[in-house]
Amino acid sequence: MSEHLDLSQVNVDELPVVPNPLLKLEGATIQFGGLIAVNQVSFEIMPGDLFGLIGPNGAGKTTCFNLITGVYKPTGGSIKFEGNEIAGFNPSKIARAGICRTFQNIRLFGALSALENVMVGGYLRHKTSLLSGLALWPSAIRETEELKEQAMQLLEVVNLTDVAHARARDLPYGKQRRLEIARAMATNPRLILLDEPAAGMNPQEKEELKEVVLRIRDEFGKTVLLIEHDMKFVMGLCEKIVVLDHGEEIAAGPPSEIRSNPKVIEAYLGEPV
Amino acid sequence: MNLGKFFAVRGFSVAVAILGCLALDYAAQTYLQDYIVRLVFLAGIYITLAVSLNLINGITGQFSIGHAAFYMVGAYTGGTLTKFFYDASPLGAVAWLIAMILAGAALAGVAGLLVGLPSLRLRGDYLAIVTLGFGEIIRIIVINQPELGGSSGLGFAPKVQGLWLVWLLAVICVAVCRNLLKTSHGLAFLAVREDEVAAQAMGINLTKTKVTAFVIGAAFAGAAGALLAMNEGYINPDLFKMDVSFLILTMVVLGGAGSITGSVLAALTLFAIPELPRLLKIDVSLAYLIGLTAGAIGFVSLLRHHQQRYHGPKAKGRMITVATVVGVPLAGLGLGWLLHTFTYLSDQTYELNNLRYVILAVTLIVVMLLRPEGVMGHHEFSWKWVQKVLTGRKPVAEESIS
Amino acid sequence: MDALFYTLVGIDLNWSSLPQQLVNGLVVGSIYALIALGYTMVYGVLRLINFAHGEVFMLGAYTALLSSWVMGFSPDAIRKFYESEAAKKLADPSYVERSIPADPFNLVIMILLAMAVCAVIGAVIEFFAYRPMRNQSRTAALITAIGVSLLLQYAGSLFLPASPPPSVAMEVNPYQTNVSVTLVPAPKEIRDKFDDSVSALEAAKESGADAETIGDLERKKNDLEGQVAATATAITMTQGKIVMLLTVLVLMAALRFLVLKTPAGRSMRAASHDFDSASLMGINVNRVVTFTFMLGSALAGAGAMMLVTFEGTSMQPFFGMAPGVKAFVAAVLGGIGNIPGAVLGGILMGLAETLVTWLGFSNYKDAVAFVILFIVLMFRPGGLLGSSKVEKV
Numbered sequence A: 001m002s003e004h005l006d007l008s009q010v011n012v013d014e015l016p017v018v019p020n021p022l023l024k025l026e027g028a029t030i031q032f033g034g035l036i037a038v039n040q041v042s043f044e045i046m047p048g049d050l051f052g053l054i055g056p057n058g059a060g061k062t063t064c065f066n067l068i069t070g071v072y073k074p075t076g077g078s079i080k081f082e083g084n085e086i087a088g089f090n091p092s093k094i095a096r097a098g099i100c101r102t103f104q105n106i107r108l109f110g111a112l113s114a115l116e117n118v119m120v121g122g123y124l125r126h127k128t129s130l131l132s133g134l135a136l137w138p139s140a141i142r143e144t145e146e147l148k149e150q151a152m153q154l155l156e157v158v159n160l161t162d163v164a165h166a167r168a169r170d171l172p173y174g175k176q177r178r179l180e181i182a183r184a185m186a187t188n189p190r191l192i193l194l195d196e197p198a199a200g201m202n203p204q205e206k207e208e209l210k211e212v213v214l215r216i217r218d219e220f221g222k223t224v225l226l227i228e229h230d231m232k233f234v235m236g237l238c239e240k241i242v243v244l245d246h247g248e249e250i251a252a253g254p255p256s257e258i259r260s261n262p263k264v265i266e267a268y269l270g271e272p273v
Numbered sequence B: 001m002n003l004g005k006f007f008a009v010r011g012f013s014v015a016v017a018i019l020g021c022l023a024l025d026y027a028a029q030t031y032l033q034d035y036i037v038r039l040v041f042l043a044g045i046y047i048t049l050a051v052s053l054n055l056i057n058g059i060t061g062q063f064s065i066g067h068a069a070f071y072m073v074g075a076y077t078g079g080t081l082t083k084f085f086y087d088a089s090p091l092g093a094v095a096w097l098i099a100m101i102l103a104g105a106a107l108a109g110v111a112g113l114l115v116g117l118p119s120l121r122l123r124g125d126y127l128a129i130v131t132l133g134f135g136e137i138i139r140i141i142v143i144n145q146p147e148l149g150g151s152s153g154l155g156f157a158p159k160v161q162g163l164w165l166v167w168l169l170a171v172i173c174v175a176v177c178r179n180l181l182k183t184s185h186g187l188a189f190l191a192v193r194e195d196e197v198a199a200q201a202m203g204i205n206l207t208k209t210k211v212t213a214f215v216i217g218a219a220f221a222g223a224a225g226a227l228l229a230m231n232e233g234y235i236n237p238d239l240f241k242m243d244v245s246f247l248i249l250t251m252v253v254l255g256g257a258g259s260i261t262g263s264v265l266a267a268l269t270l271f272a273i274p275e276l277p278r279l280l281k282i283d284v285s286l287a288y289l290i291g292l293t294a295g296a297i298g299f300v301s302l303l304r305h306h307q308q309r310y311h312g313p314k315a316k317g318r319m320i321t322v323a324t325v326v327g328v329p330l331a332g333l334g335l336g337w338l339l340h341t342f343t344y345l346s347d348q349t350y351e352l353n354n355l356r357y358v359i360l361a362v363t364l365i366v367v368m369l370l371r372p373e374g375v376m377g378h379h380e381f382s383w384k385w386v387q388k389v390l391t392g393r394k395p396v397a398e399e400s401i402s
Numbered sequence C: 001m002d003a004l005f006y007t008l009v010g011i012d013l014n015w016s017s018l019p020q021q022l023v024n025g026l027v028v029g030s031i032y033a034l035i036a037l038g039y040t041m042v043y044g045v046l047r048l049i050n051f052a053h054g055e056v057f058m059l060g061a062y063t064a065l066l067s068s069w070v071m072g073f074s075p076d077a078i079r080k081f082y083e084s085e086a087a088k089k090l091a092d093p094s095y096v097e098r099s100i101p102a103d104p105f106n107l108v109i110m111i112l113l114a115m116a117v118c119a120v121i122g123a124v125i126e127f128f129a130y131r132p133m134r135n136q137s138r139t140a141a142l143i144t145a146i147g148v149s150l151l152l153q154y155a156g157s158l159f160l161p162a163s164p165p166p167s168v169a170m171e172v173n174p175y176q177t178n179v180s181v182t183l184v185p186a187p188k189e190i191r192d193k194f195d196d197s198v199s200a201l202e203a204a205k206e207s208g209a210d211a212e213t214i215g216d217l218e219r220k221k222n223d224l225e226g227q228v229a230a231t232a233t234a235i236t237m238t239q240g241k242i243v244m245l246l247t248v249l250v251l252m253a254a255l256r257f258l259v260l261k262t263p264a265g266r267s268m269r270a271a272s273h274d275f276d277s278a279s280l281m282g283i284n285v286n287r288v289v290t291f292t293f294m295l296g297s298a299l300a301g302a303g304a305m306m307l308v309t310f311e312g313t314s315m316q317p318f319f320g321m322a323p324g325v326k327a328f329v330a331a332v333l334g335g336i337g338n339i340p341g342a343v344l345g346g347i348l349m350g351l352a353e354t355l356v357t358w359l360g361f362s363n364y365k366d367a368v369a370f371v372i373l374f375i376v377l378m379f380r381p382g383g384l385l386g387s388s389k390v391e392k393v
């Protein structure tokens, strides 16, 4: 499988040099007791990709995200970000390295306002010391103002300026999902992972979300890796897709190929075709 | 931002704080009775303790319930150093007191570091029992050290009162926590409280944040301890028992975890409740004691039962406030009046002074039943907030950063 | 090895007293376990640390005491009785003084009363103080629990006799005789010397030696008797403690049966597994919670009654706190919410405390619980038998 992917990368003839992959999984594996949730998964994401990760329920997609972001330590294989091994790093270090994510079961800071949630995202770029904060020094005040401004801009991108001061917990589901994206964007990552961003949204909201994701990629120049169950959404948005089933990678390639891949159809429909 | 103006304002407010505390000190010494001065002193101490625990508990969400341990470390640091080194030191009494405050804060900060580290691995109740246990271990170790006075306590000279320093410490403690919440630095602490996994995913270093909260909170408690020791000239391990930890914790929760003004108000109230009856010479008959206790708790409890059954668990409203304000005294006095007909119950009387802790306990239960999120909830005190509470409107999410 | 230990920490180990200490530890531990069960069951169902549990225990002890007074063992009655006995003795020197006949039946009534009263108190506390807090934050519920605990302590100190004479143990308890088992007898030379001294004494008495010689010999005999006792490895305990251990065993077996084999127990386990789902599945969770509180409180009541009757512990309205906290630590040690864990934790704590005493650090007895807890939690953050669930993300 990984060979196949490599070849497709090399095919980009116009480029004088083959670009280095932004994220590279090689045989990433994790085992929970007797269950191998992710088994020898390998793929590469190039800078600027809009990459999809799909598979039936329990396939190991979220677990894959957890491996990449350091929530779980892989029991085998390697994960390289910009050529550096990051497997087993702690999550905050990985976030600082430039990978940020959203969560399938939304994990906002419930009691904080939408704006404050996004400001937390910007926290890792803080330059002033805690001491200046405790003393309410001008530099800390200024930095807070800056963070607030940036957060406001991001809220605009996801269309949430009107609820900036509402408590995150009180927002409707769809807005919470978009708020999570804004929060992740605020860390200014190079790679952003979205775990089922369209779950629970109506068709119109999904269309809006599509716009947002495209903007993130095209306007902000982020690389996007997303998990989604809505095939129409994924196929219409992603340029490359990897399919997992029972923790194993069963297919990879552009949407057109995936759509007609018998293994994928079998995995989803549960019977050989 | 205009830097010149900033420093002018800052300089002015610092000056006001220091002068205010000095004025308070002077006024208290001149016009108040000794034991009231002592109350003013202790009020400052308890504000510091409550607000510093709030930093750990309410703001950072680490369920630490053994705050008296840090208080004790500070007190014994001050006491021991004074006993053995004061005579040899060239410092004057006030300079020595300030040195002791710093030393107490430093050592308590180290203790905070020690207790903070397990918080990385332990959650919730497990962390709670570890923090409580830390206090007990320290206390038992001190009891068994004859050099530290053992269980009979440690006496030393000189006694330095430093009322103004106590209040200055309280002001600094409140200011530091408020500043933290005013800048984006505070957001890291709040994020850890709200969701550790998400906070880490946002690049927040859990270890650093939690341990920092513990160290700062402990240092303030230690400073308060040193001041207490120097004021009394005598300390013993019983002053730092578990009950004290519970009292501080209660102040934090009663005021509303995360609300600094809430902690301050609760510290003052809880501290006053056991002290006020001393001033009033009232006898209460057993009938009214039972009536008021059972009436207040029973009424509020049944009110909540009713409310939960018919309006859902989170129901709130003005009616509840009204029902409580009218119902509690009515139910209490009514029941008391009924019981009063039994001569056995009406003959026996107690001085209000002896009922101090019963009153405290009943207040605690009633307030928690009525406002489980604490009097202030997550909010800070503001007149807008008071208005909202009085008019019974649902408080709209407010910005804590302005 | 003893010598090494001595040079290292300066403590001379007395191996022959170890078995005795272990048994003492077991006895204390079984009471801790009984109290810890109440903490753990409530925590399992409600995730609430019931800080008032120690006060329920205290009230159980007072119930036992006051019921013994009602049954005719009040300090007044006892004093009068002995005065009249003394009068009889004066009139007739051959009269043998004896106590009021103690009847095991009294003990049964006392323990049942203590359990019943505690169960009712537990249920009342739950209804008024904890039930309205059920959907609220856990810190708030904890503060309410602290409030209840304070209320019971201070209201108790108004109404209850402060440190009453522990007459219960002296008078009600018929099981005061010591039972002794010798594991390793004293060294032969000492026993021989003792035998010699006995025969020498007898010989002297027979030969009609003067009082001074007999006194000397008698002193020597007593001295040697003491040496024999000190060098023998034996376990001595009152019959009462054996009764106590057996009762604890019976109560635990009953609890196990109740939790594992009865419908009420099944509901309890369901609620402790997932409270909300249990209530959605038609289990009357209110009844389950009341039942849990009653069960836990009754066990605490039984423990309290046995502690005052068989151990003769003296009481005051604040004395529930210390065993309460220790039992809570025991519950956490075993893994809070886990019933066998509470028993294991309680017994380990009892053993640890007596072992520390045996090592000569009896001053640190109260700290050892926490030290062990720290060590265990560092390696097993969920306690010994508890699972430390990793949060699924």
Ligand SMILES: Nc1ncnc2c1ncn2[C@@H]1O[C@H](COP(=O)(O)OP(=O)(O)OP(=O)(O)O)[C@@H](O)[C@H]1O
Binding pocket: A032, A035, A037, A055, A056, A057, A058, A059, A060, A061, A062, A063, A064, A104, C390, C391, C392, C393
């Ligand atoms: N911490 C864990 N401990 C044990 N098993 C786990 C853990 N996390 C995930 N699993 C298991 O790993 C498997 C894959 O789970 P995962 O959440 O990655 O699936 P998914 O592909 O994201 O599914 P879905 O589409 O439903 O979100 C599941 O069987 C899950 O139960």
Ligand SMILES: [Mg+2]
Binding pocket: A061, A062, A063, A104
């Ligand atoms: Mg998933």
